[in-house]
Each structure stands twice: as structure tokens, then as C-alpha cells.
Amino acid sequence: MKDPVYKLIELTGTSTTSVEDAVDKAIKRAHKTVKNLSWFQVIETRGNISKGTVHHWQVTIKVGFGVED
Amino acid sequence: MKDPVYKLIELTGTSTTSVEDAVDKAIKRAHKTVKNLSWFQVIETRGNISKGTVHHWQVTIKVGFGVED
Amino acid sequence: MKDPVYKLIELTGTSTTSVEDAVDKAIKRAHKTVKNLSWFQVIETRGNISKGTVHHWQVTIKVGFGVED
Amino acid sequence: MKDPVYKLIELTGTSTTSVEDAVDKAIKRAHKTVKNLSWFQVIETRGNISKGTVHHWQVTIKVGFGVED
Amino acid sequence: MKDPVYKLIELTGTSTTSVEDAVDKAIKRAHKTVKNLSWFQVIETRGNISKGTVHHWQVTIKVGFGVED
Amino acid sequence: MKDPVYKLIELTGTSTTSVEDAVDKAIKRAHKTVKNLSWFQVIETRGNISKGTVHHWQVTIKVGFGVED
Amino acid sequence: MKDPVYKLIELTGTSTTSVEDAVDKAIKRAHKTVKNLSWFQVIETRGNISKGTVHHWQVTIKVGFGVED
Amino acid sequence: MKDPVYKLIELTGTSTTSVEDAVDKAIKRAHKTVKNLSWFQVIETRGNISKGTVHHWQVTIKVGFGVED
Amino acid sequence: MKDPVYKLIELTGTSTTSVEDAVDKAIKRAHKTVKNLSWFQVIETRGNISKGTVHHWQVTIKVGFGVED
Amino acid sequence: MKDPVYKLIELTGTSTTSVEDAVDKAIKRAHKTVKNLSWFQVIETRGNISKGTVHHWQVTIKVGFGVED
Amino acid sequence: MKDPVYKLIELTGTSTTSVEDAVDKAIKRAHKTVKNLSWFQVIETRGNISKGTVHHWQVTIKVGFGVED
Amino acid sequence: MKDPVYKLIELTGTSTTSVEDAVDKAIKRAHKTVKNLSWFQVIETRGNISKGTVHHWQVTIKVGFGVED
Incomplete structure (x- = not known):
């Protein structure tokens, strides 16, 4: 099995309603x-x-994802 | 244009329901x-x-507001 | 009156819905x-x-409780 | 029951004798x-x-107190 | 000799030119x-x-000043 | 010679008189x-x-002690 | 599916050879x-x-593990 | 109105003259x-x-900018 | 002489053997x-x-590299 | 008037009685x-x-003192 | 090639004009x-x-310099 | 028994092979x-x-050692 490497990026999500919604919006945008x-x-x-x-x-969140080889 | 100066005050809001409600209550009180x-x-x-x-x-939050000249 | 002593334990609660629910779940479990x-x-x-x-x-939260004599 | 809001102020107490006395002096002054x-x-x-x-x-201490409605 | 007590307030100064000028503006405003x-x-x-x-x-700076008795 | 392993626990001691007394009380209680x-x-x-x-x-203190094998 | 709750404990492992060995020893001891x-x-x-x-x-490490229901 | 999402990147600017100039250079380069x-x-x-x-x-600075939809 | 500008990225390397190997793997991947x-x-x-x-x-490491003009 | 330069050194004082006494002992020793x-x-x-x-x-304390020209 | 070892000392420079000048003064004094x-x-x-x-x-700055063998 | 006083110095050790070797080199040099x-x-x-x-x-490490009376 390989040893994965991850990259972390920093995002600020915003929302008029809640902390959770702000995080969701940042993650949804990054997922694009x-x-x-x-x-x-x-x-x-x-x-x-x-x-x-x-x-x-x-x-503001840090989001991690695996970088492919 | 002028360079504004802000003051920061520290407040603890409380709520039986959520983080967001606790923050709202602190801000509403300060707004009075x-x-x-x-x-x-x-x-x-x-x-x-x-x-x-x-x-x-x-x-506990820090709240900033412009101080007038 | 006596001077109480408290112990602090560290827990990570998880939830699919909110920060508040994750904290609640950790506290409910500890309360058992x-x-x-x-x-x-x-x-x-x-x-x-x-x-x-x-x-x-x-x-992740720290939870404090009094230790009996 | 109402959800209280607290304000925090920051003070530096001084004393020639001890940490405890410096804190006491800051709190006594604020209590005035x-x-x-x-x-x-x-x-x-x-x-x-x-x-x-x-x-x-x-x-240097932060002191919290309830703000009335 | 008395043991002085100080209060600390937090301010954000702004300037189009430098860090030093932003601090100066916050202090000048507080001095009023x-x-x-x-x-x-x-x-x-x-x-x-x-x-x-x-x-x-x-x-953003914290500024300390002596509180009179 | 063996390499010892220690556990750390977190306690809050309280006292009406001093920082030192609050720490002493937490340690005395843990020692039981x-x-x-x-x-x-x-x-x-x-x-x-x-x-x-x-x-x-x-x-609040962290207290360390050796865990036996 | 259930939302798991984890407990975190703090340990200090020691070793005459390396950081990794010290961590290993702490974890092995906790695993007992x-x-x-x-x-x-x-x-x-x-x-x-x-x-x-x-x-x-x-x-010194924090170690997390799931607490059963 | 939409809830914007921002990305933050980290840069180190350098200058032989001042803190402000180092920041300016990092921002000018990112602006390209x-x-x-x-x-x-x-x-x-x-x-x-x-x-x-x-x-x-x-x-070293963190710089934030809005990510388009 | 020019004043260089650097970018910092954040990576998490993993390894089954050591801290050093995990860092090496993250850097090797970024070098690609x-x-x-x-x-x-x-x-x-x-x-x-x-x-x-x-x-x-x-x-997890931050890695810096010069950005060309 | 000249702009003074200070050096800071770090010391750990010890005492069987109090925090204050431990600090005093470190400062007395440095004063020699x-x-x-x-x-x-x-x-x-x-x-x-x-x-x-x-x-x-x-x-453990940091102690500052002016360095002569 | 040898692996160098560095020592770090901590200094506080002062200046009536700027952050940069305060740092310069501390470094100039240490350079003596x-x-x-x-x-x-x-x-x-x-x-x-x-x-x-x-x-x-x-x-206040930390300054590093190589210690000779 | 006397209450010892310790001094702490800060060093950066370097090594082409490992964290442990870099620390060893800094300590060996200080031991001279x-x-x-x-x-x-x-x-x-x-x-x-x-x-x-x-x-x-x-x-970079802090190293402590007892200062003689």
C-alpha cells in the first residue's frame, strides 16, 4: 500500500444563517x-x-484532500 | 477620505439553544x-x-465599531 | 465550606448535523x-x-466535573 | 428565565508583595x-x-460582569 | 507609595501609509x-x-492607562 | 533499564487564599x-x-505520573 | 449509522533512541x-x-479512542 | 444576494527597506x-x-480573495 | 538586485516508518x-x-518556494 | 536622548514555598x-x-536588562 | 560538509521613529x-x-548566529 | 537543601539525516x-x-542547565 500525500487549502465560507452553513458553502465551492x-x-x-x-x-477552514501520484 | 479608528469590546453571550443565538444575544445587547x-x-x-x-x-466575542472623531 | 476539586476529561463528539449536536452527544455519553x-x-x-x-x-471538548472527597 | 450577557474588561493590578494581592487590587478598584x-x-x-x-x-486579568438589560 | 491599577482597551487604527501611522492614529484618538x-x-x-x-x-493594539483612585 | 510511560490528567483546584493552595488541594486529592x-x-x-x-x-493543572507495566 | 464519541487521553512516552520509539512505547502501553x-x-x-x-x-501525545455505547 | 466564498493563500514578501514594502511586493506579485x-x-x-x-x-502574509462561482 | 516573493503551500505527508520519511514524501510529491x-x-x-x-x-508541513516574476 | 537596547535571558527559579519565591530566587541569582x-x-x-x-x-521567567553601549 | 549549530538570543530594540529602526538598533548593538x-x-x-x-x-526579536566549532 | 536556579539557552541544531541528530548536534556543541x-x-x-x-x-531547542551559586 502506498503512503498518501495530502494538500491543505484555506477557505472562508460565509452565510447569513449559521456556522455550519458557512462551512458547507466553502466545501461545496471547493468540490467544484x-x-x-x-x-x-x-x-x-x-x-x-x-x-x-x-x-x-x-x-475560515482548512480543507485537506489527497494529491494523486 | 479619513482613516477610521475602531474600538473593540469583549462580550460573552449566552443561549440555551446554539452558538449562533449566543452571539446574536451579545450583539443585540451591545447594539442598545x-x-x-x-x-x-x-x-x-x-x-x-x-x-x-x-x-x-x-x-465570548470581540466586537468592533468605529469611534467618531 | 469546602474548596472543591474538579477533573477535566477530553472528548470528541460527532454529528452529521451541527456543532451543537456533536457537543451534546459527547456530554450525553459522558453523563452515563x-x-x-x-x-x-x-x-x-x-x-x-x-x-x-x-x-x-x-x-473536541474538555468537560469538568467535581471529584468527591 | 433570561439568557444573561456579560462584558469583559482587562485590567493590570500591581503589588509589591504577591500575584494574589495584585489581582485583588485590580478587582477592588473595578468594584468601585x-x-x-x-x-x-x-x-x-x-x-x-x-x-x-x-x-x-x-x-493582567480579564474580569467579567453581567450587563443589565 | 500606592500600587497603581491600569485599564487596557483594544483599538484598531488604520492608515493608508504605514503600520506606525495606524498605531499613531489609534493612540491620538484615544488621547482625546x-x-x-x-x-x-x-x-x-x-x-x-x-x-x-x-x-x-x-x-489592532491594546493600550494601557492608569485608573485614578 | 526500562523506558517509563507517564499519564497526564487535568485537574482544577480551588482555594479562597492563594494559587499555591489551589494547586496543593488538587494534588492532595489526586494523591488519594x-x-x-x-x-x-x-x-x-x-x-x-x-x-x-x-x-x-x-x-487548572496537568499532573503526570508513571504508569506501571 | 450511529455518531461515535471518542475519548482523548494524554501520555508521555520515553525512549533513549528516537521520537518515534517514544510514541510507540506510549501507545503500546495504552493498548494494554x-x-x-x-x-x-x-x-x-x-x-x-x-x-x-x-x-x-x-x-507527550494525545491518544483518541472510541467509547462504546 | 449570494454568500461569497474566499480563498486564502500564504506569501512571503521581501524588501531591503521596510515591513510595508515587503507586504506591498507580495501583494503586487499575487495581483499579476x-x-x-x-x-x-x-x-x-x-x-x-x-x-x-x-x-x-x-x-509572511495570508491574502484572501473571492472565488467566482 | 530583485526582492524575491515566495509562496507557501501546506501538505501532509504520511509514512509507516518515521517523521522524517513522512516529510520527505510530501516534499518529493510537491517537487513533481x-x-x-x-x-x-x-x-x-x-x-x-x-x-x-x-x-x-x-x-503537516508548510513548504515555501520562490514565485518567478 | 539615546534609544536603549535590552537583552532578555530566560531563567527557571525554584522554591519549596511559592511562585513569588521562585521568581525572587531566579532574579537574585541573575543580579549577581x-x-x-x-x-x-x-x-x-x-x-x-x-x-x-x-x-x-x-x-520560568524572561528577564530584561539594558545593554550598555 | 559540516552541520552548523546556531545560537539564538533575544533582544528588545527601541526607537522613537519606527519598527524597522528599533530592529536595526538591536541588531547593530549585537553586532558589536x-x-x-x-x-x-x-x-x-x-x-x-x-x-x-x-x-x-x-x-523584541530573536537573533540567530552560527557558533564556531 | 538549596533551591536551584536554571538558565535556558536557545539553539538550532542541523542535520542532513534526522530530527534526533540535529538535536544531538546542538546539545553536543553546547556541552563543550x-x-x-x-x-x-x-x-x-x-x-x-x-x-x-x-x-x-x-x-530549535531550549536547553536548561543549573547555574552555580
């Missing part, structure tokens, strides 16, 4: 160009505020 | 006295437990 | 063997990905 | 203007030195 | 309301970009 | 069930406040 | 009492020195 | 291939030394 | 597409466990 | 060879344990 | 006694304030 | 001038790359 996304890790959770309510949740 | 809240950053997520379930989510 | 769980702190939020969507949220 | 201080967390412990002995312990 | 600012510490250096050049340097 | 405690490391120092004075120092 | 160890993460690498050479590598 | 760079964050500031003076400032 | 790799930095060392022994060392 | 010690910062607090009580507090 | 300084890394940027403007930038 | 080295802690692991393979492992 990289099919074998394998895991993610939340790096930072921020957001902007408009009129005293959260406008966009901004969640 | 500061109208131009601009962004936030999650610093820490904790909670207390009662009878084996989360009683209160306690989410 | 330790009745007086008192507080928790989120240490890390990760997850695995399957076909471009989050498969499992994996949330 | 904010009555419902609830908890603190030590952020950093420093000090200045005079003639080869500690002159002032300088202990 | 607090006269005895004593020291600062750089917490984070960020910026926004417009057409491939830095538009605003955004430098 | 584990005899060969070997070293500790302070992880976090917090406390709760009552009427403007520290009520309980809460010091 | 917990059969389904799943992953580890290196937390800290230290060692003691005797006569100008490394005597023991001391590698 | 990515037009909509949006923000940056300084990660680390290092440099090499030649004959007792700074030869190159080496400033 | 980027010829002028210049330096690396170890970010995290993890691994998975099978039957009480390390199955794969998983070492 | 460096007269103008100016400030210190606590880096880490550890200790060894003997028969269920703290044997030595081990407090 | 150590000729082969090789690289530096910025650890912390602080300063003191006088009458609402920065009086001294205080930049 | 300081005989009672007592312990070390790995701070950072980096390396430079030549033609797609690790040229030098560069491991």
Missing part, C-alpha cells in the same frame, strides 16, 4: 474543482454586523 | 448602547451543563 | 458514567467530508 | 464602579525589578 | 478622551487591498 | 487514588468574584 | 488497557540530558 | 495572477542579516 | 510540480493507530 | 552577574511532586 | 560583540506613550 | 562550554530543501 476533499478544520469564526444583527458569518 | 457595531470575532466557546445536557452556551 | 458534569469548553472543531458535503462534525 | 463583577482570568504575569528584587508584580 | 495613556502592544496587523495595493493598514 | 504523582504544570488561573473580592482561586 | 486506540497527536517533545547527550526523549 | 485580492493578515516578520544590518525583511 | 522548493516548517505531527501500533505518521 | 535587571515576565509555572505535595515550584 | 549574526524573527511589538503619541517603539 | 546541561524542549522544526529533498533539518 477538487473532487476528493477529505477533511476540514475550523480555523477562525468571524462575522460582520449590520444594524445590530449578524449579517454574514465568516468561517 | 452602540449603534454602529461593525464586525465580531469568536474568542472562546464554553458552556455549563445541567443533568447531562448543555444548559447555557457561553460564547 | 459521570453524573455531576459541570461545564465544558470547545477545544477544536473539525470534520470529515464525503462527496463534497460534511459527513461528520467532530467537536 | 461596577458592582456585579462575576469572574476573572489571569492573562499575563510580569513585573519590574529594582536592585535585584521584584519591585511591583503586574498581573 | 483618556489623557494618561501609558503603553501599547500590537495585537494584530491586517489590511484591505484595492486594485493590487494595500488600501488601509489595520493595526 | 494515584500514589506516584510526579510533576505538574499550571494551565490556567481563573477565579470567581463575590462582592468585589476573589472568592475562589481556580487553578 | 484500551484495545481500540484510533489516532494520536504529538503535543510536546522534550528530553533530559546526561553528560552532553540525550538520555531520554520524552514525547 | 489574481485580480480581486481583498484583504491580508501579517503572519510572521523575519529577516536575514548581513554585516550587522538587516539585508531583507521577510514578511 | 514545483521545482524550486526552498524551505519547510513542521506544523503538526499526528498519526493513526492500528492494533496498538502507529500505522501512518501524518506530518 | 547583571546589575541593571529591569523587568521580567512569567513564561511557565511547573513543579515536581513528592508524596502527594508540591516539592519544588519551578517558574 | 557577535560578528556573524545571520537572521532574526520579530517576537513582539510594544511601545510606551507620552502625551498621546508613541514615545518609544519597543520591538 | 557548559558541562551540566540538564534538559531540552523542542521549539520548532524546519529545514531547507535542495532539488526536492531535505538538505538540512533545522531543529
Whole structure:
């Protein structure tokens, strides 16, 4: 069996509703160009505020995927 | 154009339901006295437990807002 | 009044739906063997990905509880 | 029951005798203007030195207190 | 001699030219309301970009000042 | 000679008087069930406040001890 | 399918030869009492020195394993 | 309105004159291939030394930009 | 003389034998597409466990390389 | 007026009684060879344990002092 | 070819004008006694304030240099 | 019995073969001038790359040793 090598990229997903939705959106977008996304890790959770309510949740994640030989 | 200066304050919001609701409550409360809240950053997520379930989510955030001249 | 001593254990809860549900599951499981769980702190939020969507949220928490004399 | 919101402020207390006394002095001073201080967390412990002995312990803490509705 | 107590506030200064200018602007603004600012510490250096050049340097600092008795 | 293996557990000791006493109390309690405690490391120092004075120092430590073969 | 819950324990393995051997020894020892160890993460690498050479590598790891229902 | 997704890349800019110039050079270079760079964050500031003076400032930044749909 | 700009990418190499071999494998793989790799930095060392022994060392590194003009 | 330059050295003081005493001992020892010690910062607090009580507090500090021209 | 060994020392340079000048001053001073300084890394940027403007930038750096055989 | 005081110095060892060898080389070199080295802690692991393979492992350690009275 081979020893796999993975690449990690960093993305910020945004959502007006939740942390989970922001992460989902980042992963869905990355999946358009990289099919074998394998895991993610939340790096930072921020957001902007408009009129005293959260406008966009901004969640930065690292996403790992195997690089083919 | 002027170079704005921002102040950051630190708040802990609490909620019996979710991380997002705890953040919302902290921001809503701050909005009562500061109208131009601009962004936030999650610093820490904790909670207390009662009878084996989360009683209160306690989410500490930094909130930034422009200070007028 | 006595000065209590607490023990902290580290758990990773998983959920297909949300960060909150992953934490709940870890706490519920710990409650089966330790009745007086008192507080928790989120240490890390990760997850695995399957076909471009989050498969499992994996949330690592520290949970504190009083140790009896 | 309501979900409380807390504010955190950062203070540096100083003392010629001990870490504990420096923290006490910071909290006593804050108590003059904010009555419902609830908890603190030590952020950093420093000090200045005079003639080869500690002159002032300088202990920086975050102090949390509930903000009324 | 008394043991002084200090308060720390967090500010983000901005500047189109340099890190130093962003810090200066934050301190000058704070000086309008607090006269005895004593020291600062750089917490984070960020910026926004417009057409491939830095538009605003955004430098977040903690500023300490003695609180009177 | 054998290569020892150690286990680390995390405890929060509390005390109304000092950081040192809070650590002592955590270690004394652990010693009731584990005899060969070997070293500790302070992880976090917090406390709760009552009427403007520290009520309980809460010091979280990691404690290491050799696990027998 | 069920959502698994994992427990993490912290161990320090030691070895006179290498980082890898120290980790192996910690994991082998833990395997005596917990059969389904799943992953580890290196937390800290230290060692003691005797006569100008490394005597023991001391590698602290967190080890995760599934807790049964 | 859509929820944007951003990608973050990490670059080290160098300059014989200043931190600001090192950041500018990294951003200018990235702008050649990515037009909509949006923000940056300084990660680390290092440099090499030649004959007792700074030869190159080496400033590592994360740069974020929106990824199109 | 020109001021070089570097790009950093993050990779996880894996190996059944050692930390060094895991790093080597990540760098060898990256070298297939980027010829002028210049330096690396170890970010995290993890691994998975099978039957009480390390199955794969998983070492995450940042790798830097000069970007041509 | 000249711009002073400071050197920082790292020391671990030990004491059977308290954190403060361990710091004092480290500073007193350093004062034997460096007269103008100016400030210190606590880096880490550890200790060894003997028969269920703290044997030595081990407090690591950075100490700064001006270097003469 | 030999494998070099480097020593790192920590210095705080100060300047009334800029971060870069503070670093330069620390390196120039170190160069008086150590000729082969090789690289530096910025650890912390602080300063003191006088009458609402920065009086001294205080930049702490680690400086590395090869130790001869 | 006396309370010992320790000094910590920071070194970067290098090796073409392994992390362990780089640490050994740093400690051996320090042992030439300081005989009672007592312990070390790995701070950072980096390396430079030549033609797609690790040229030098560069491991930065802190080394502690007792200072005589």
C-alpha cells in the first residue's frame, strides 16, 4: 500500500444563517474543482454586523484532500 | 477620505439553544448602547451543563465599531 | 465550606448535523458514567467530508466535573 | 428565565508583595464602579525589578460582569 | 507609595501609509478622551487591498492607562 | 533499564487564599487514588468574584505520573 | 449509522533512541488497557540530558479512542 | 444576494527597506495572477542579516480573495 | 538586485516508518510540480493507530518556494 | 536622548514555598552577574511532586536588562 | 560538509521613529560583540506613550548566529 | 537543601539525516562550554530543501542547565 500525500487549502465560507452553513458553502465551492476533499478544520469564526444583527458569518477552514501520484 | 479608528469590546453571550443565538444575544445587547457595531470575532466557546445536557452556551466575542472623531 | 476539586476529561463528539449536536452527544455519553458534569469548553472543531458535503462534525471538548472527597 | 450577557474588561493590578494581592487590587478598584463583577482570568504575569528584587508584580486579568438589560 | 491599577482597551487604527501611522492614529484618538495613556502592544496587523495595493493598514493594539483612585 | 510511560490528567483546584493552595488541594486529592504523582504544570488561573473580592482561586493543572507495566 | 464519541487521553512516552520509539512505547502501553486506540497527536517533545547527550526523549501525545455505547 | 466564498493563500514578501514594502511586493506579485485580492493578515516578520544590518525583511502574509462561482 | 516573493503551500505527508520519511514524501510529491522548493516548517505531527501500533505518521508541513516574476 | 537596547535571558527559579519565591530566587541569582535587571515576565509555572505535595515550584521567567553601549 | 549549530538570543530594540529602526538598533548593538549574526524573527511589538503619541517603539526579536566549532 | 536556579539557552541544531541528530548536534556543541546541561524542549522544526529533498533539518531547542551559586 502506498503512503498518501495530502494538500491543505484555506477557505472562508460565509452565510447569513449559521456556522455550519458557512462551512458547507466553502466545501461545496471547493468540490467544484477538487473532487476528493477529505477533511476540514475550523480555523477562525468571524462575522460582520449590520444594524445590530449578524449579517454574514465568516468561517475560515482548512480543507485537506489527497494529491494523486 | 479619513482613516477610521475602531474600538473593540469583549462580550460573552449566552443561549440555551446554539452558538449562533449566543452571539446574536451579545450583539443585540451591545447594539442598545452602540449603534454602529461593525464586525465580531469568536474568542472562546464554553458552556455549563445541567443533568447531562448543555444548559447555557457561553460564547465570548470581540466586537468592533468605529469611534467618531 | 469546602474548596472543591474538579477533573477535566477530553472528548470528541460527532454529528452529521451541527456543532451543537456533536457537543451534546459527547456530554450525553459522558453523563452515563459521570453524573455531576459541570461545564465544558470547545477545544477544536473539525470534520470529515464525503462527496463534497460534511459527513461528520467532530467537536473536541474538555468537560469538568467535581471529584468527591 | 433570561439568557444573561456579560462584558469583559482587562485590567493590570500591581503589588509589591504577591500575584494574589495584585489581582485583588485590580478587582477592588473595578468594584468601585461596577458592582456585579462575576469572574476573572489571569492573562499575563510580569513585573519590574529594582536592585535585584521584584519591585511591583503586574498581573493582567480579564474580569467579567453581567450587563443589565 | 500606592500600587497603581491600569485599564487596557483594544483599538484598531488604520492608515493608508504605514503600520506606525495606524498605531499613531489609534493612540491620538484615544488621547482625546483618556489623557494618561501609558503603553501599547500590537495585537494584530491586517489590511484591505484595492486594485493590487494595500488600501488601509489595520493595526489592532491594546493600550494601557492608569485608573485614578 | 526500562523506558517509563507517564499519564497526564487535568485537574482544577480551588482555594479562597492563594494559587499555591489551589494547586496543593488538587494534588492532595489526586494523591488519594494515584500514589506516584510526579510533576505538574499550571494551565490556567481563573477565579470567581463575590462582592468585589476573589472568592475562589481556580487553578487548572496537568499532573503526570508513571504508569506501571 | 450511529455518531461515535471518542475519548482523548494524554501520555508521555520515553525512549533513549528516537521520537518515534517514544510514541510507540506510549501507545503500546495504552493498548494494554484500551484495545481500540484510533489516532494520536504529538503535543510536546522534550528530553533530559546526561553528560552532553540525550538520555531520554520524552514525547507527550494525545491518544483518541472510541467509547462504546 | 449570494454568500461569497474566499480563498486564502500564504506569501512571503521581501524588501531591503521596510515591513510595508515587503507586504506591498507580495501583494503586487499575487495581483499579476489574481485580480480581486481583498484583504491580508501579517503572519510572521523575519529577516536575514548581513554585516550587522538587516539585508531583507521577510514578511509572511495570508491574502484572501473571492472565488467566482 | 530583485526582492524575491515566495509562496507557501501546506501538505501532509504520511509514512509507516518515521517523521522524517513522512516529510520527505510530501516534499518529493510537491517537487513533481514545483521545482524550486526552498524551505519547510513542521506544523503538526499526528498519526493513526492500528492494533496498538502507529500505522501512518501524518506530518503537516508548510513548504515555501520562490514565485518567478 | 539615546534609544536603549535590552537583552532578555530566560531563567527557571525554584522554591519549596511559592511562585513569588521562585521568581525572587531566579532574579537574585541573575543580579549577581547583571546589575541593571529591569523587568521580567512569567513564561511557565511547573513543579515536581513528592508524596502527594508540591516539592519544588519551578517558574520560568524572561528577564530584561539594558545593554550598555 | 559540516552541520552548523546556531545560537539564538533575544533582544528588545527601541526607537522613537519606527519598527524597522528599533530592529536595526538591536541588531547593530549585537553586532558589536557577535560578528556573524545571520537572521532574526520579530517576537513582539510594544511601545510606551507620552502625551498621546508613541514615545518609544519597543520591538523584541530573536537573533540567530552560527557558533564556531 | 538549596533551591536551584536554571538558565535556558536557545539553539538550532542541523542535520542532513534526522530530527534526533540535529538535536544531538546542538546539545553536543553546547556541552563543550557548559558541562551540566540538564534538559531540552523542542521549539520548532524546519529545514531547507535542495532539488526536492531535505538538505538540512533545522531543529530549535531550549536547553536548561543549573547555574552555580
